[in-house]
Amino acid sequence: MTELLSVRRLSVDFVTDGGVAQVLDGISLDVGPGEVVGLVGESGCGKTTLARAILGILPTGAARIRGGEVRFKGADLLREDPTVVNDRVRGRAITFIPQDPSTSFSPVFPVETQIMDLMKWKSPRAESGGGRRPALSRYPRERHRADRDAVLETLRAVQIPEPTRALRRLPHEFSGGQRQRLMIAMALLPRPDLIIADEPTTALDVTIQAQILRLLRELVKDRGVSVLFTTHDLGTAHEICDRVVVMYAGQEMEAAPADAFFARPAHPYTRRLLASVLTGTGEIRDIPGDVPSLVTPPSGCRFHPRCDYATSECRGGRPAPRALARDHEVRCHHPVDAPAGVDP
Amino acid sequence: MSAPPAPLLEVVDLVRYFPVRNAFGRRTGWIRAVDGVSLAVWPGETLGLVGESGCGKSTLGKTVMGIHTPTAGDIRFAGREIGRLPKRERRAIARDLQYVYQDPGASLDPRWKVLHSLHEPLKIHTRLTRAEREEQVRAILAAVGLPGAHLDLYPHELSGGQQRRVGLARILTLRPRMVILDEPTSGLDVSVQASVLKLFRSLQEAFALTYVFISHDLAVVRAMCARIAVMYLGRIVEMGATAAVFEQPRHPYTRSLLAAVPRIGGRRVTLDFALEGEPPNPRDVPSGCRFRTRCPIVQDVCAVEEPPLREGDDRRVACHFA
Numbered sequence: 056m057t058e059l060l061s062v063r064r065l066s067v068d069f070v071t072d073g074g075v076a077q078v079l080d081g082i083s084l085d086v087g088p089g090e091v092v093g094l095v096g097e098s099g100c101g102k103t104t105l106a107r108a109i110l111g112i113l114p115t116g117a118a119r120i121r122g123g124e125v126r127f128k129g130a131d132l133l134r135e136d137p138t139v140v141n142d143r144v145r146g147r148a149i150t151f152i153p154q155d156p157s158t159s160f161s162p163v164f165p166v167e168t169q170i171m172d173l174m175k176w177k178s179p180r181a182e183s184g185g186g187r188r189p190a191l192s193r194y195p196r197e198r199h200r201a202d203r204d205a206v207l208e209t210l211r212a213v214q215i216p217e218p219t220r221a222l223r224r225l226p227h228e229f230s231g232g233q234r235q236r237l238m239i240a241m242a243l244l245p246r247p248d249l250i251i252a253d254e255p256t257t258a259l260d261v262t263i264q265a266q267i268l269r270l271l272r273e274l275v276k277d278r279g280v281s282v283l284f285t286t287h288d289l290g291t292a293h294e295i296c297d298r299v300v301v302m303y304a305g306q307e308m309e310a311a312p313a314d315a316f317f318a319r320p321a322h323p324y325t326r327r328l329l330a331s332v333l334t335g336t337g338e339i340r341d342i343p344g345d346v347p348s349l350v351t352p353p354s355g356c357r358f359h360p361r362c363d364y365a366t367s368e369c370r371g372g373r374p375a376p377r378a379l380a381r382d383h384e385v386r387c388h389h390p391v392d393a394p395a396g397v398d399p
Numbered sequence: 400m401s402a403p404p405a406p407l408l409e410v411v412d413l414v415r416y417f418p419v420r421n422a423f424g425r426r427t428g429w430i431r432a433v434d435g436v437s438l439a440v441w442p443g444e445t446l447g448l449v450g451e452s453g454c455g456k457s458t459l460g461k462t463v464m465g466i467h468t469p470t471a472g473d474i475r476f477a478g479r480e481i482g483r484l485p486k487r488e489r490r491a492i493a494r495d496l497q498y499v500y501q502d503p504g505a506s507l508d509p510r511w512k513v514l515h516s517l518h519e520p521l522k523i524h525t526r527l528t529r530a531e532r533e534e535q536v537r538a539i540l541a542a543v544g545l546p547g548a549h550l551d552l553y554p555h556e557l558s559g560g561q562q563r564r565v566g567l568a569r570i571l572t573l574r575p576r577m578v579i580l581d582e583p584t585s586g587l588d589v590s591v592q593a594s595v596l597k598l599f600r601s602l603q604e605a606f607a608l609t610y611v612f613i614s615h616d617l618a619v620v621r622a623m624c625a626r627i628a629v630m631y632l633g634r635i636v637e638m639g640a641t642a643a644v645f646e647q648p649r650h651p652y653t654r655s656l657l658a659a660v661p662r663i664g665g666r667r668v669t670l671d672f673a674l675e676g677e678p679p680n681p682r683d684v685p686s687g688c689r690f691r692t693r694c695p696i697v698q699d700v701c702a703v704e705e706p707p708l709r710e711g712d713d714r715r716v717a718c719h720f721a
Contacts, residue, residue, distance in 0.1 A: 097588035230677050260451035260615065262674050265659035269669040287588055290661030294669050317663050331590045332663060333618040335645065339600070341593035345558065395664075 065123030093296035156234035160226035167222035413472035434633035447624030503566025639714020
């Protein structure tokens, strides 16, 4: 299968006061065309760093890319000419939905100004002129009109009531759920191939979350857009994803189609994580131990200090990917072969 | 002979409004955050208070705690009306009734050693000698699972989870009878959440605590509480034994809320989820039943008549058609 996005052995370090933190350690991940991939992991596991590395918006001072590639439609974005990436890829072929829509809008401009600003540069009708564009260049009236129609149509698609009036309002006049709908509209408007959604429903109430998840899944499936959806909530991943990738401390542990992932998780970490989700039984199971420091990470598989199955092999080297079934890969020396919830 | 046990906390028709003012300081309306809530909490139990943001669950907790004064209604704690006590007497209640914020570790003074933070409540509320205080502090620290050596550390030398434990220890040194937990696990990863919930359970056993557990997370409430009250726009819409409410929710809001929770395995719940719209502004509460603007089974009567919280066989529900 030809992948749309394919991250290979990507390593990113952050320089901190406490030393160099190895936030991403040789991570690999694929997103196929039209596929919704969930990137699941606990806070600090590097999901947001990975999302930012793909978009090329890592903080320039602290972050260093140690190695690896980010292949998007065949081209390595890390080695591509930055003006080309800026012009054709970021905000255009790859767009972004943030976790907190309230801080992503400017509070002082009406929504229309902010959306049309985006459309001026990133509309599918805007020609991708090479190199730098003059800051004051005109927005051709014809294109403005066509773009505005597209905006209204998309606002209708994300179910914003009275789109024409909505455009005149300021961001604070919308509720959190409505603002997230606006963000989804803005991510769809440039007609991207890939949307990176960074915990887009974490700040929402469950009933609103259910509405947004359904809307997002319908819209991207209709339009054939791929999504890389980061979340710490396994339930949310189950709702929206075709495939799930689990990260722990900057390494990917397991990647599988959603059905197989939830039914027969093979990595001990994945199994522990799924078991810690609360069910109706009243039993509470945690993962003993603490998340390791990324400045002095454990050798080999980073989960080994907390793992029930760890052997000296696990300390020695990071396990190579092992294919269990079609599309189901696990990076573990001792994968578990049992249905979820059953301890072998 | 044994008398029926008396509730530790009893809230009767509690109301808390907040004024809305315009730019000139003139009141233009009221936010009806808590609007006529009655409930009782018995010693040793955990009552869950669930609802979405803005439903008034935190305001209810804070009004019980005395952080807000009630606009109307009674709060009886251990048989005594505490809603309108003078400050000095109200403060004495704090020994028995404590409040835990989302991150109890964040309320530690960064310039104080753990030792100092743990002694402070005892100095204020008790007349224990230094030696007695030291003994009690050590006992509490052990109960929350921290080594005695941590007494000489500053908060920044502890991990977030350890800070949280110290914050809880600080609350428990006074041996309160009731603790109000306000969203104690929101923003935590599932695995960390599981260990925090385990800690709450073991502390409840060790100190015979009564909890009011405020949360928007239905799975957490289900795991922790024997009874729950579901709130919507300042009112309780359904209240009963947790297992019964989860198995057979009767109020249409409870049903929608439970239907919206993503479940692992099986069919995607969002495929069948039907609730449209968002909760109305608590400044503009709809007439009649508050849920009618989003209710899937709404009838004409709902706009006219507000359904009372009716006593049923195993629970109370506020709906004309439940």
